[in-house]
Amino acid sequence: MPAQRRPGSQEPAALRFGVLGPVRAWRGAEPLSTGSPQQRALLAALLLREGRTATAHELIDALWGDEPPSQALAAVRTYASRLRKILDAGVLVSESGGYAVRGLADGALDVAVAQDLAAEAEKARNAGKLCQARDALARALSLWDGEVLAGVPGPYAEAQRVRLEEWRLQLLESRLHMDLEQGCHAEAVSELTALTAAHPLRERLRELLMLALYRSGRQAEALAVYADTRRLLADELGVDPRPGLRELQQRILQADPGLAEPSSPRSEPAPAPVRPAQLPATVPDFTGRASFVAELSAVLASAEGRVMAVSALAGIGGVGKTTLAVHIAHQTRTAFPDGQLYVDLQGAGPRAAEPETVLGSFLRALGTADSAIPDSLEERSALYRSVLDGRRVLVLLDNAKDAAQVRPLLPGMEGCAALVTSRVRMVDLAGAHLVDLDVMSPDEALSLFTKIVGRERVASEREAALDVVAACGFLPLAIRIAASRLAARRTWTVSVLAAKLADERRRLDELQAGDLAVKATFELGYGALEPAQARAFRLLGLADGPDISLAAAAAVLDLPVEDAEDLLESLVDTSLLESAAPGRYRYHDLVRLYARACAERDEHPPGEREAAMSRLLDFCLATAAGVYAIERPGDRLVDHLTATEHPGLVFAHRSAARDWLYTEANCLLALARQSAGRPGTLRRAIDLLWAALDISESGANSREYEATARALLEAARQVDVPRVEARALMTLAHAHVDGGRFDMADQEAEQVIRLAEEADDLLPVCWARNARGIIALYQSRNADGEEHLSQAIQHFRTLGDRPGEASALCNLSRIHLATGRTQSAVALARQGIDIYDAMGNSMRGANGRYALGMALTQSNQRDSAADRLHEALEVFRDSRQRLWEGMTLFRLAEVDLAARRSANAATNAEMALTVLRGIGGEWRRGNVLTVLGHALTGIGQTDRAQVCWHEALRIYEELGSPEATAVRALLSPVQAA
16 A cells, blocks of 8 residues: 655645657656666556556567567566566555556656547637637647657557557647647748658648638649649549539639638637727716717617618718717727727828728737738738638728728728728718718717816806807817816816917917818817926927837937936826827827917027927937847948937846837837938938848838838939938839848949949948848859959948958858858858857848858858758847848758758748748748749649749849749750750
């Protein structure tokens, strides 16, 4: 019997066992020796019987089959005796001439845990909870650790290996099917490509691959998978594909709309919520509008299960459109159990929200993966309607510019409804239920004022209160601001407020129609501000960014952060400023316009406006330069940027610096564009863009970066200063290299050299020579490339720019590699890496390892090549450099091809295509497709390989790239010969 524990002694650690890999045992975290292979075979046979007794004969048969040794029974008893000494007392029991393992705790055996998780997944799937089901399957699959029962001999172990591997594949197929149901088709392609290579006769995997490719927009490849499968089955088994695979092929040929979206609804929260609840909070003191509430609530509720309803609320600014719409949305939300979407379309401002951007955010809120969201407006709108099909969702589109902005955002599905607010009457919005919202009635206005100020204060001064709401023009927003000011000032009477509003200079504006009424409404709040608050309100409205951080606001105001925060929070209390998030602030677009008007009218001296924007630009440039210096120790760019008078932030850690750059990306680009037209700030704006070039390389804001570079170049050409124009051209050339537009980039870099040499500005010359060298390599002009890079190296050395020198050395390594000088290519790349490592420049050191990995691949040092590329990949991922992450995956695919690991090559190439989606340009995509074609050929998917090569050839021919010749030969080898 088990030993007695002394009082106070600890509970013995529980036993755990693993068979989904090597046969292992642990007591707590301590591994136990399971003995010889035959002894492990005995333990595995007992564990897999799940507590049932195995007779001695069954165990002998399990270990040795038809040819047991003469002392087999004695051997079994010996193994059992040894196992008893290892395991807890009472675990291995003898009964009826056999043995059994009993008394294990829940979760003690990995295969039992996997069974429980599979059952949990099935239950969740049947309940429509795909995310929960997928998570359970992923946890079950993670329990496999290499080959099942690895190294265990005997026929029983072999049979169990086959059974458990088949079960693993079934679970994997179920999980992949759920991936596709949740829109993760692009990510699934690489995994399915590898699996079909490892299990070429498994038709279910082929079917999933076809569906994933089709949903990724790769219809020809999907059909090619069927052709490959049919040929393989005929050659290997003499059979045709099963009916399900043939049916899928026909549906793809017919472009069946049902294939374009998941067949099962996603009803539970995914990493992005699938039941969005985005409505802003309704105001607790909502007042009046009873007829509108009843009318619109009835229209919207009628959408349930029948038709879509569109209601458009139109009215002047401040009339309460948003407040009414939000209130009605909350009133009717029970009619839309699948969620509510909300967006401020910013139609009254200079930069109205783009419909494709809004659709992207809506699709994410509805549970669509980023990788599944298409690029074009038409495709996003179609996918949006598909995702909403069968759901009852309310969409609140606030502050729309016009009907054209709204149309792509309408659900178009039965059971869904859209509620639109706008300053214009949308008579051209087909089928809309139009509502013109006017000012409040006097009774409603007084009621709203009373709720905010308090019944006692108003009751004693009713006439004065009526004067106040009349002076406000009965506009709800004006009444709310005036009442809030009074409520915050307990020493004021209603009469004091009425006297202030009696001022004709304010009242005339208040009584004007149209937008002037909105301006007058804001004037009420602005006029009640203290001088410091008013200054902050005016100056903070000058910046174009979507919002502003506390630190940036402190720079604008030239105040300590603590004092700036007090001012900003006081403005939030007045509702003139919004708190977007802790430490971030934003204006409503109309309030921003009003703040700027105030700055033009009231800021004295007028030069303070320019000084405030100059301080903001200094802050951003200094901070971006600091981030650049942290990311690239020793890089001399920071020494060649325009000096700033005001400091930026200082970061203790690289991760914090990087977070700042990507958080502020939109604000930095907006500031750079805005500064292009301001006197005295263009040069710093260009330097800001140069210092923030990682924004372009990350892929997240590549288009915005390029657009900003164009705007700065146009401004630079107007001032006609060679130094300024050269630097602006360099930022645009950099963006074009990242985007794969090499001809344009080369022309711009050539102009950079001419202008910068004229201005005696050597750093842009270095960068342009380096860029022209790598462009020449891409265009197979290796002699030109070597000349440019040799000059770049000399220029960098003249400047003492060691990281720049290392960059040019690594690029020169690639020229040597392209011209067959493999040994010197390896040496040059290592020379560059040595420089980077000596300076602690890990991110650019990754570029060096990228170049070295390519050289080692060609010199047949494939293991070392893969090691260097994996080191680079880790850094690029950590640094959020998606362009280089994708290109490194592509180079790893080349290593795998050279090592004849075709399945791995296909997986890495597919991952590269996914990461590079939308960035890097078509030439790079053509390169990846070419390698993918080779990899697919290696795993027998030749028809699909041909599709990839046809697409690559189309790309190369459109670009006029010399690679077209080689790909053409792959497609027509006989003709090419």
